[in-house]
Every structure is written in C-alpha cells, then in structure tokens.
Amino acid sequence: MSLEAPLLEQLMHRITECPPEFHFRLYAGPSGHFQTVDPAADVVVPEAILADLILELGGRPLAEEEIAPLRCRKDEDVPKLQIMLLAAWLLHDPWFRAAKRFGTPAYVTLLELGRDLPAHTNAEQIREDPERREEFVRLCLRGLGLVPQGESEEHAEDRLRSVSAVERARIVKETRERLQKARELAEAMRRKEAEEAAARAYRE
Amino acid sequence: MSPLLRQWAQSWEQARNLWSRFVQLSPPHFCETEEEERREGLAGSFAMIRLTDHAVVISLRLVQQQGLQEFALPILAHEIGHHVYAPGDLVDQARILARIRRALPGLERYAPMVANLYTDLLINDRLHREFKLDMAAVYRKLEEGRKNDSSVLWLLYLRGYELLWNLPRGTLCKSPKEESFQADAGLLTRVIRVYARDWVRGSARFAVLLRPYLEQLPADSVPSWLDALQAGSSELPPAGLAEEEEDEGDAGLHPVEDPRIAGTPFRPPEGASKADSRRPRNPRDYTELMASLGVRLSPEELVARYYREHSSPYLIPFPVREHKRSSDPLPEGLDLWDPGSPLAELDWVESLVRSPVVIPGVTTVERSYGHTEGQRPEKLPLDLYLGIDCSGSMPNPGITFSFPVLAGAVILRSGLRVGAKVQVTLSGEPGRWTSTPGFIRDEATALRVLTGYLGTGYAFGILRLKDTFLDLPPPKRPVHILLITDSDLFAMCRSVEGGWALMGQVLKVAGGGGTVALNAAPNSYTKEVAQLQAMGWKIDYVPTLPDLLSFARHFSSMKYGIKK
Numbered sequence: 001m002s003l004e005a006p007l008l009e010q011l012m013h014r015i016t017e018c019p020p021e022f023h024f025r026l027y028a029g030p031s032g033h034f035q036t037v038d039p040a041a042d043v044v045v046p047e048a049i050l051a052d053l054i055l056e057l058g059g060r061p062l063a064e065e066e067i068a069p070l071r072c073r074k075d076e077d078v079p080k081l082q083i084m085l086l087a088a089w090l091l092h093d094p095w096f097r098a099a100k101r102f103g104t105p106a107y108v109t110l111l112e113l114g115r116d117l118p119a120h121t122n123a124e125q126i127r128e129d130p131e132r133r134e135e136f137v138r139l140c141l142r143g144l145g146l147v148p149q150g151e152s153e154e155h156a157e158d159r160l161r162s163v164s165a166v167e168r169a170r171i172v173k174e175t176r177e178r179l180q181k182a183r184e185l186a187e188a189m190r191r192k193e194a195e196e197a198a199a200r201a202y203r204e
Numbered sequence: 205m206s207p208l209l210r211q212w213a214q215s216w217e218q219a220r221n222l223w224s225r226f227v228q229l230s231p232p233h234f235c236e237t238e239e240e241e242r243r244e245g246l247a248g249s250f251a252m253i254r255l256t257d258h259a260v261v262i263s264l265r266l267v268q269q270q271g272l273q274e275f276a277l278p279i280l281a282h283e284i285g286h287h288v289y290a291p292g293d294l295v296d297q298a299r300i301l302a303r304i305r306r307a308l309p310g311l312e313r314y315a316p317m318v319a320n321l322y323t324d325l326l327i328n329d330r331l332h333r334e335f336k337l338d339m340a341a342v343y344r345k346l347e348e349g350r351k352n353d354s355s356v357l358w359l360l361y362l363r364g365y366e367l368l369w370n371l372p373r374g375t376l377c378k379s380p381k382e383e384s385f386q387a388d389a390g391l392l393t394r395v396i397r398v399y400a401r402d403w404v405r406g407s408a409r410f411a412v413l414l415r416p417y418l419e420q421l422p423a424d425s426v427p428s429w430l431d432a433l434q435a436g437s438s439e440l441p442p443a444g445l446a447e448e449e450e451d452e453g454d455a456g457l458h459p460v461e462d463p464r465i466a467g468t469p470f471r472p473p474e475g476a477s478k479a480d481s482r483r484p485r486n487p488r489d490y491t492e493l494m495a496s497l498g499v500r501l502s503p504e505e506l507v508a509r510y511y512r513e514h515s516s517p518y519l520i521p522f523p524v525r526e527h528k529r530s531s532d533p534l535p536e537g538l539d540l541w542d543p544g545s546p547l548a549e550l551d552w553v554e555s556l557v558r559s560p561v562v563i564p565g566v567t568t569v570e571r572s573y574g575h576t577e578g579q580r581p582e583k584l585p586l587d588l589y590l591g592i593d594c595s596g597s598m599p600n601p602g603i604t605f606s607f608p609v610l611a612g613a614v615i616l617r618s619g620l621r622v623g624a625k626v627q628v629t630l631s632g633e634p635g636r637w638t639s640t641p642g643f644i645r646d647e648a649t650a651l652r653v654l655t656g657y658l659g660t661g662y663a664f665g666i667l668r669l670k671d672t673f674l675d676l677p678p679p680k681r682p683v684h685i686l687l688i689t690d691s692d693l694f695a696m697c698r699s700v701e702g703g704w705a706l707m708g709q710v711l712k713v714a715g716g717g718g719t720v721a722l723n724a725a726p727n728s729y730t731k732e733v734a735q736l737q738a739m740g741w742k743i744d745y746v747p748t749l750p751d752l753l754s755f756a757r758h759f760s761s762m763k764y765g766i767k768k
Contacts, residue, residue, distance in 0.1 A: 131397070155372040162367045162390050168467065171387040175460040178384075 006095050008148035011137045015127060018089045023123060026078050034072070034081065046081050047071050050110060053088045057096055059103015069111055080114040082123035087113050090140055102144050109143025120165035135163045208264050209234055212276045219280035222335045223288050232260035232280065241265070251279060251431045253286045255294045256438040260284065270349050270428075278337045285327035286432055290403050291319070294442040297435055298497050300407040302445065302485075305493060306455035307411035314418050315411075315496050320432045321361055322410045325396050326403055329368050340369060343376050346428040355425040356380070357417035363389040368396060388413060391459045398464050408455035409462055437498035441506065445493065446513040448485045484514065484605045491602070507602045508651040515613035520759060522585055522618040533573040539680075541570035544620070544645030565646070572680070585624040586684040586716040587643050589672060590616055592654070593664040593689035595632035600657040608688045611721070611752035612654050615686065615759055620647050625681075628653045629668050633696070635660025637668055643679070663692035666700055666707065673710040682716035686759075688752065690723040694732040708739035721746050721755050 005011070026034040026044060034044040047070045051062045062070075072081045087110055096102050117136075126132045138160040141148060147156040161167050205213075212234060220227050235241045241263050246252050250266035253259065260283040267273060291297035297319065304315045304322075328339045343362060347354075354362075354377060362377040367389055379385065391413055399406020436442075459465040485493075491506040499506070541550045542565040549570040559567035590612055592598075601609040616626050625643035628650050636658045640650055664687060673679070687693065697703035711718045719742045722733075726745045733743045746752050 152372065158373050159367075159370055161386075162393070165467065168390065168394075171390060172460045172466045175387065175391075175458070179458055179460070 003146050004149045005141050005144075005146035006093070006149055008134065008137060008151075011090060011093070011141075011148075012130070012133050014090055014093055015086065015133050015137065018086060018127060022085050022089050023082065023127065026081065028073060028075050028077075034078075044085075046085060049088055050084060053092060054103045054107050057091060057102040057106050058100035059107060062107070066107070070114075079118040079122050083117050083126070084110050084114045086123045086126060086136070087140055090137065091144075096144075105144045109140060112143060113139060116166060120169055131163050132165060135160065135165060138163070206236065206264075208268060208273055209236065211273070212262065212264065212267075212280070215276035215280055219277055219284055222277075222281050222331075222337075223284055227284065227288055229258055229260070229284060229287060232262050232283070235261065235263045236265055238265065245434060245437070248426065248433075249428070249430050251283055251429070253283055253432055253435050254437065255287070255291070255297055255435045256440075258287055260287070271345055272342065275342045275345065278331065278339055278342050281331055281335065281337060282324070282327055282339070283431060285331065286323060286435070289330065290323040290326045291432070291435070294436050294438075294497070295444055296404060297432075298442050298445050298493060299404050299449070301496055302448070302489075302493050303404070303408040303452055303455045304411040305489075305496065306452055307408040308415060308418065309456075311415065311418050312492065312496065314421070316433050316498075317427070317430060318411050318414055318418070319407065320430050321414075321427065322407050323403075323432060324429070325361070325364060325368075325392075325410075326400060328365070329396055329400070332369050340365060340371060340376060342429075347376060350428065355417075355421055356385070357414065357421050358425070358427055360385065360389055360392065360414075360417055361427070364392040364396070367393045388417075391465065394465045395459055405451055408452075409457065409459045409465065412456060412458050434498050437500065439500050441494045441497070441499045441501065441509055443513060446485055446490060446510050448483055486603075487601060487605060488603050503602065504652060504656065505648075507655045508648065511601065511606075511609050511613040511655050512617070512647075512651055514610055515617055518610075518614045518753065518756060519621065520614065520618045520757060522615075522622045522624060536572050536574040538569040539572045540565070540642075541568040542644050542646050544647060544649075545570060565641075584681070585619060585622045587624050587679065587681050588616065588619045588626045589629070589643075589669075589683050589685045589714065590626060590654070591629045591631065591664055591668065591685065591687045591689070593632070593687075593692070594630040594637075594656075594658040595635070595661045595663055595692065596659050597662070597690065597692070598632075598659075600659065601655050602657060607749040607752045608723075609655055611756040612688060613651060614753070614756040616650055616654060617647060618759075620645060620650070626650050627672060629672075630654070630656055630658055631663075631665040631668050632658040632660040633663065633665030633667075637665055639668065642672075643683070663696040664689045666693070666696055666703055669710040670706055673713040674706075678713050679715070683714040684716035685711065685714050685718035686721065687719070688721045688723075691729055691732075693720065693722075694729060697732070704735060707736060707741065711740050717742065719744060719759075721752060723747075723749065723752075 021044075028034060034046065047067050050070045051067060054062060070084070072078070091102070091106055096106075113136075117139075121132050121135075126136045138148070138156065142156070142160065147153055151159070213231065216231055220229060233240075233244055235244055235246060241247070244252075244261045245254075246261050246263055250263045250270060250272065252261045254261070260280070262279070262283075267279075272279065286292075291300060300319050300322070301315050304318050305312045308314060308318070331337045332339045343365060347362070359377050359379045363373075363379040363385075365371070366373060366376055366379075373379065379389070392410070395406050395409045395413065399409065487507055487510050490510045491503045494501070494506050495503075501509070538551065538554055541555070551569050551571050554571070555562060555568045558569060562568060592608055592612055598608065599606050612628070616628065619626055625645050627640050627643045629637065629639040630653060631637035638653060638656055638658065640653050644650060669685065673683075697707060700706065717740065720736065721744050722729075723746050725747055728745075736743060744755055746755050
C-alpha cells in the first residue's frame with residue numbers, strides 16, 4: 001500500500017529550482033573528485049552528498065561497501081552522477097526529511113536511477129522537459145513507496161507507464177519492428193503478384 | 205430571449221477574453237429551432253464553425269437535448285479556438301487536409317474528420333492546461349448520452365485526453381487494455397504535445413497513427429462533437445495550394461519514425477518517402493483537396509483555378525504595337541460587351557434598346573470608336589488567338605500537370621491584363637474541338653476552355669482557323685495567332701485540301717503575325733518549317749513540354765506582325 005506524497009506539481013516545480021551547483025558541467029579531476037567548470041565552486045564529492053542525504057532521510061551511516069556503488073571516477077560516469085545529484089536535490093525537500101523513514105529506499109532508488117535512466121535521458125532534459133520531469137519525480141516517489149497526492153496506486157502506475165522514457169523506447173522499438181514486418185509482408189505480396197502476373201502473361 | 209440563450213450569450217465575451225481581449229469575432233449564431241439550424245447549415249453536431257465568414261454556430265436545441273447547458277464557456281472557448289489557433293484560417297485548414305489525405309491513401313474520405321479530431325485535441329489540451337477549463341466534463345457528459353457503442357477510434361481519442369490531462373484510466377471511457385492500443389494512445393499524446401506549435405506538420409503523424417483505427421471504423425460511427433467538417437465550405441478556393449510544401453513528402457511517416465516524437469534518431473527504411481522540394485501538386489489531388497475542404501466549384505472550374513494560380517508568377521509584358529494616336533475619337537458602331545470588360549464601357553442605353561432584359565455578354569453592347577490620325581504614338585495590345593493541340597497525344601490537364609496549358613494560361617492572362625481580347629480553341633481532330641465564343645475578355649471563361657480536355661484525333665484542326673478568320677468578318681484589331689502543337693500539324697496541313705494555303709491566308713487576315721510553338725527536336729521538319737516561315741509564321745522549337753514555360757517567358761520579347 002503506497003502512501004501519499006506531496007502534490008506532483010509541487011515536486012516538479014522543485015526540480016526547476018535546482019541550484020546551479022547541481023548542474024555545473026562536471027569532469028573527473030586528478031584526485032578522483034569531480035571538478036566543475038566554475039573555478040570558484042568547490043570540488044564535488046558525490047558520494048559525500050549522497051551519503052549525507054541518506055542520513056538526513058533517517059537512514060544509518062553508509063558502510064564502505066555501500067558507498068562504493070555511489071562512487072564515480074570517470075568522465076563517462078558524469079550523466080549518472082548528475083541524475084543522482086538531481087534526485088538528491090528532490091529528496092532533500094523538507095517533507096521527505098521530516099518523515100525520517102526514507103533512508104534505505106532512497107539509497108536503492110538512487111542506485112536504480114543511476115543505472116537505468118542515463119541510457120534514455122539526462123539531467124538537463126529532466127530539468128527542461130516537463131514530461132521527463134514528471135517521469136523522474138514519479139520514479140523517485142515509486143522508489144520510496146509513495147504516490148502523488150490525490151492519486152491512487154493504479155493511476156500513478158498507469159501514468160508513470162505513459163510518461164516513461166524507458167517505456168517509450170520499448171514501444172518505439174516494438175512498433176518499428178511491427179511496421180518493418182508489415183512493410184516486408186506488403187513487399188513480398190507485391191513481388192508475388194508481379195510474378196503471378198508475369199507467369200500469366202507468359203502462358204497467354 | 206430564453207434563459208438558456210441569455211446564459212450562453214453572456215458567456216461569449218468571457219470565452220473570447222480567454223484567448224485574447226483583442227480577438228475580433230462576431231457573436232455566435234444561436235439556433236433554437238431545426239429551421240434555424242437548416243438555414244445555417246448545421247447538421248450532425250450541436251456546434252460548428254465556418255472559416256469563410258468567421259462564424260460560430262450553436263444549436264441550443266441540441267445543447268439542451270444533450271444536457272450540455274452548463275458548458276457554455278468551454279464549448280464557446282473551443283469554437284473560438286478553431287478561429288484563433290487551429291486551423292485558424294482556410295489556408296491552414298487546407299494545408300492540414302493536404303497532409304492528412306497524403307497520409308491516408310485509400311481512406312482520404314476520412315480526412316475532414318481526422319482534421320477535426322486533431323484540431324479539437326490541440327485546442328482542448330490548451331484550454332485544459334492553460335485556461336484551466338474542465339474540458340473533460342464536457343466529454344463525460346457527451347459519453348453519458350451516447351446510445352451506440354463507441355468505436356475503437358473514439359476510445360483512442362478519449363484515452364488520449366486521459367493521458368494528456370493525467371486523468372485516471374476509465375474517467376472518460378473504458379478503453380481496451382491491449383498493449384498496442386495503450387502504446388498508440390501514448391504516441392497520440394506525444395504528437396499533440398510535440399507538435400502543439402508546429403501543428404500543420406504534426407497532422408500527418410496523427411493521421412498515420414489513426415489509420416488502422418479508421419480501417420475498422422463502422423460506417424455509422426460518428427463522433428459526437430464534430431464542428432469543423434464544413435469549415436471551408438465556400439465557392440472561393442484559398443490561394444497558395446497549387447504547389448506542395450516541402451514537408452508533404454514525408455507525410456506517410458509513422459510517429460515512431462519521427463525523431464521529434466520517438467526521441468531517438470531514426471533512419472527511414474530504404475524506399476520510404478522523403479521530403480521533396482516544392483513542386484506542383486497534381487491537378488487531380490488539387491481538385492480532390494478542394495472538394496474535401498468544402499469548396500463548391502465543379503472540377504472543371506477548380507482545374508481552371510489551379511492553372512491560374514500556377515501561371516501567376518510567370519505573367520509577362522504582353523506584346524503591343526504602336527499606333528498613331530487619334531486626336532478625336534469617332535463613334536463607329538457597337539460591339540458586344542462581355543463581363544470581362546470594364547463596366548464603364550457598357551452602353552446601357554443601346555443595350556436596353558436592344559433588349560429590355562439584360563443578359564451580360566449576350567444583350568449587352570459597348571460603343572466602338574474609330575480615330576482620326578494624330579501625332580502622339582499609342583501602344584495597343586494585339587488580340588490573341590490561342591490554338592492548342594488537344595489530341596490523344598496530349599496529357600489531360602485535369603489529371604497530370606500540363607505545360608502546354610500552363611504556357612497558354614501565362615500568355616492568355618498576360619494579354620488580358622493589358623487589354624487584349626482572346627479566343628481560345630482546343631482541337632483534337634479529326635474528332636472534337638471547343639472554343640470560347642469569339643474574342644472575349646472574360647478570364648474565367650477563357651481559362652475554363654483552355655483547361656478542358658478532348659483527347660480525340662491526332663492534331664490541331666487548321667479548319668478552326670478558317671472558321672474564325674476567313675468565314676467571319678475580318679477582326680477589327682490585329683490578332684496574333686499562337687498555336688501550341690506538335691509535328692502532327694504538318695500532317696493536318698497536308699490532309700486538308702488547300703491546307704498550306706489556308707495557313708498563309710489566315711495569317712494575312714489576322715494581321716498580328718503568327719507563332720507556332722512546335723513540340724519537336726530543334727531543326728527538324730526543315731522543309732515544312734521553311735514553308736510556314738515563308739508565309740510569315742514564326743516557328744519556335746520546344747523540344748520538351750517543360751520548355752513551353754521558357755517559351756512563354758520569351759514571348760513578350762518578340763515583335764509580332766510589324767512590317768519592317
């Protein structure tokens with residue numbers, strides 16, 4: 001049974017207010033920590049931000065082996081890192097912190113978002129595109145066992161499926177395969193008809 | 205005034221202000237009886253719009269019957285949306301119909317309905333999201349009153365609203381749970397959102413998505429709220445549609461093949477249609493497009509309009525001859541006045557003396573004047589005799605694009621523009637021929653004859669020249685004869701007794717020179733060509749039919765019938 005979170009619109013709005021520190025262009029520095037393009041900004045230590053978030057959400061301090069999957073060391077990890085940082089900004093909302101019971105599900109959700117989303121979208125698109133923003137908020141809420149205020153569990157799940165980039169990619173792939181098959185079938189029929197017509201003409 | 209009429213009339217201004225305080229639209233025509241509905245042409249729906257006179261028509265009788273009394277604001281705002289957002293005007297309505305028709309080969313009859321559903325989705329989504337109107341409540345009410353089972357198309361449409369407005373599944377309809385249906389509903393919402401601003405282009409994607417649902421649409425299934433089916437009903441086709449637009453070539457693309465919707469780059473399969481540059485729309489497509497728009501003109505009139513539009517960019521300075529200007533006009537007699545001539549030249553007194561019943565072009569006359577010779581030169585256009593070979597070897601201009609007809613339209617309209625009179629004769633002989641009633645100034649009649657088709661015989665019948673120049677009194681003004689034909693003309697000259705001599709005689713009587721635009725390889729038929737040239741004919745080789753357009757452009761630089 002899912003519990004009601006704040007209004008969806010409120011959380012989507014929070015994403016748009018994400019401070020610039022969370023969306024600076026990042027690159028892996030020599031020490032293994034991420035540097036921003038802004039020389040005035042501090043280096044970003046993602047695992048520290050994420051571990052602090054888990055604590056504030058009521059979780060226990062993370063052990064070294066739990067921190068390891070949150071660690072990013074290469075430039076290729078930047079999209080994953082930026083998505084996790086955006087999720088951290090969303091879940092740092094006072095409502096989640098006040099509940100003091102989302103530490104463990106938030107940890108799992110961060111790992112899932114970092115694993116699944118970079119193949120389909122990125123942090124910039126999530127901030128800019130309302131549909132991606134809605135999907136992101138819904139994924140975070142589902143991870144915490146919540147539904148947006150005013151929605152039933154079934155409605156929330158239905159809506160997530162309809163806005164999901166992952167789901168869309170699957171639909172697009174399947175529809176393209178279906179179209180391709182239909183085209184091949186039509187082409188085969190056209191060829192067969194032409195062959196039959198040619199054979200008929202030869203006989204006559 | 206009934207309370208319902210008062211309530212709806214009061215909501216009009218509020219509905220208009222939702223879009224903008226500056227929207228200028230006359231108040232809606234509210235119909236309270238079936239008689240009033242019939243007079244307005246309202247049938248099959250409780251509301252409709254007309255783009256031709258920017259009207260909104262509401263049947264309060266049907267509003268009451270369907271229990272929609274309380275939805276004055278959303279319904280009126282929706283109708284205004286058709287005028288200010290989608291389609292907005294007749295041209296954009298035609299542009300989306302052109303794309304939808306191309307996306308639905310074999311199912312073109314559904315194009316007006318698909319265009320209506322598409323623009324409704326765009327408008328309602330905006331009213332719901334931007335103006336916070338409860339559009340879903342209108343559809344819930346409409347669904348309550350539905351007697352027959354909903355088609356899958358209608359379910360897809362309603363499911364689209366549920367997804368667009370984040371309504372729980374089942375709010376508007378009981379949609380099928382099949383994954384392909386739900387996937388299509390998801391794609392439909394993507395089309396509406398992605399193309400909300402570039403909606404003309406998005407119309408083709410929408411139509412392709414609906415295609416499988418249209419194929420299984422029961423004949424008696426009609427959506428409850430179709431208000432723009434007859435939006436373009438008029439007798440005046442919108443201009444600018446004789447050519448295809450660049451993106452019409454990719455109208456058959458499925459939404460999943462569109463990177464803007466799929467969100468991923470996609471390489472279309474080989475052989476899939478690609479976007480073309482602007483090119484002439486096929487004349488038959490043009491006439492069918494106008495018919496689906498609701499233009500009430502015959503196919504022949506539409507074909508004439510089509511070539512008129514194509515010829516407009518190529519109009520040329522028409523050849524003129526210099527005369528000594530008269531110092532004193534001398535009234536000489538009466539000529540037939542036709543509706544293409546200036547009204548000021550109509551001699552009312554003489555026309556009424558001739559017949560108390562005035563029939564323009566039949567009983568109407570104008571005074572003709574002679575001149576005493578003066579000193580200042582005056583430029584007078586030559587009248588034009590345009591003879592076109594319309595035999596079996598020539599394409600039907602109503603079905604395929606015809607360069608001879610286009611060239612003819614360019615020259616004919618250029619002549620009329622400077623005051624020339626024209627006679628157009630189509631001839632495919634032995635067989636049929638048709639002609640304007642003599643030399644006229646009525647562009648519509650001349651174009652209608654020009655764009656006709658005979659498809660008989662093998663060549664232009666030169667006896668038609670005899671009919672005009674030898675059998676009738678000689679023309680009062682010099683006439684230039686232009687024949688657009690191929691080498692079969694020479695065979696016709698040989699087969700008609702005294703044919704070659706006839707060609708020389710008519711040229712002399714016409715007095716304005718003659719040109720043969722000969723569809724043949726350059727320097728071919730030298731003997732026959734030399735024979736015509738010796739009589740004074742000018743021969744222009746046009747090796748391919750598209751070269752006729754270049755010929756028309758150069759026509760103005762020629763000097764006709766001027767003795768050296």
